[in-house]
Amino acid sequence: MTQISAQGVSRVIPKVIVGETLVPLAPQIAKHAARRPDKACITDETTTLSWGAFGNLVARVAGRLQGLGVGPGSMVASLAENSAAHLALYLGVVHAGACMVPLPFSATAEALIKMRRDCAASLLFTSVSYRDTADRLCAGTVIDLADLEAWVGDAAPVPPVEVAEDDLFDMIYSSGTTGTPKGIVHDHRFRMRQFSRTSAYKLEEDGVLMMSTPLYSNTTLVAVLGCLARGASLVSMARFDTLRFLDLSETYCATHAMLVPVQFMRLMGEPRFDDFDLSAYICKMSTSAPLPGLLIAQVMKRWPGNIVEFYGMTEGGPSTVLDCAAFPEKWDTVGQPSPGVDMRVIDEAGSELPHGSYGEIVGQSGAMMPGYHNNPDKTRDATWVSPDGGHFIRTGDMGRFDDEGFLHLLDRKKDMIISGGFNIYAADLEAVLRQHPEVADVAVIAVPSSDWGETPLGLVVTRSADCDTEAIREWANAQLGKTQRLSAVERRNDLPRSEIGKILKRELRAPYWPGTEK
Known part of the structure; x- marks a missing residue:
């Protein structure tokens, strides 16, 4: 197994904060499993695992990994959607003292090959959906998560490996759209200090968290790991779907959800939204991109519970x-x-x-x-x-x-758009366009201009197919400063987004800037 470190990096964060108590995650999971074994821990598309069953599976996964020599300094990778098995694997790796590397299934095969090569994980766990891609990544052993129990076999549960705060917990890769993807390393200190954030959104052990963003995203992990640290319950979605999300929220009396802005937008646009009982909700969290004020107003009006927005x-x-x-x-x-x-x-x-x-x-x-x-x-x-x-x-x-x-x-x-020497912030223009009643979604990008070097172009998803985009442009420009004005507004059926909802502006710009990295 590969021994790893953050090469060439000096740790710059304080190792001790006065009054701080840091508790590793694995012992907390073992504690919750022993104290409330019959309480639901995670429900996915096919099964529900109690805390006792989940804790036992995590400890047995760790035992199987240790039998293969996996421990501190080792990396184990996965390529799969959300599931109870995927989460048990994740925590089993951490339980064994190793570093988990959830690969982003939204990345290209070329980028994934670079990630696999960079982390040098000799074990890769995958789901049926991504088995073909996983086999292309080469090197080491590929294991189907659907067969996790069979793979664990008769491995006995083991106690959590004692870890130092500097030991690696997981590694999250950047999207890797250009060049070599960057592996963002998190140690146990990093993760333990994040658990305290659960107090901001009032998630306690009787809470139920909806998990509808991918496990390879830090957006998901901040909420999910905090949920497990508190001994709460999870409802896991392999893929986000508005009606399925609402149905699961009602069925399991969900109290919390971590969502990205586009999910809020799609839920508010769901015609049947108001048919569901969401009264158990205490808090919805949002991150990955700013949540527009107009959207916050809709959610606060129609959906019980608070919204807490995080930026980081x-x-x-x-x-x-x-x-x-x-x-x-x-x-x-x-x-x-x-x-x-x-x-x-x-x-x-x-x-x-x-x-x-x-x-x-x-x-x-x-x-x-x-x-x-x-x-x-x-x-x-x-x-x-x-x-x-x-x-x-x-x-x-x-x-x-x-x-x-x-x-x-x-x-x-x-x-940022630099037009005629002036800095133009697309967010300012998008905020104006978003107020137009015909605009459902929007992105503003820079396009070439012979007069100004570059100029802003508005790309809008409209509520009707026959709306007048020139009228939208004129309406917006009447509210914008002279140097901010849009050169044109074009209609799109949708806007390209990452798995966690970020608009991929580089993809939008590419046709207008051929052969450049603009």
């Missing part, structure tokens, strides 16, 4: 929280920095900007990655060092803090 990075560092019930006047922001988080704004030269200025957001916290796997150069590129020697994660996001400390996000730095 898979790499850790910056983190903000918006309690939508407490701050209705701040729905155009992503909230205030979480406790213990230091966030600042810097300019192109890396100099810190005064409060209220627009620039790139950087952040430092107790939960930060030790680095990108095997990539110290990329790790250094992602780090900003303050004048006092503090190490901060660079987000690549542009924004500013208002006088009350709420973060107003604009665009990814690479998505």
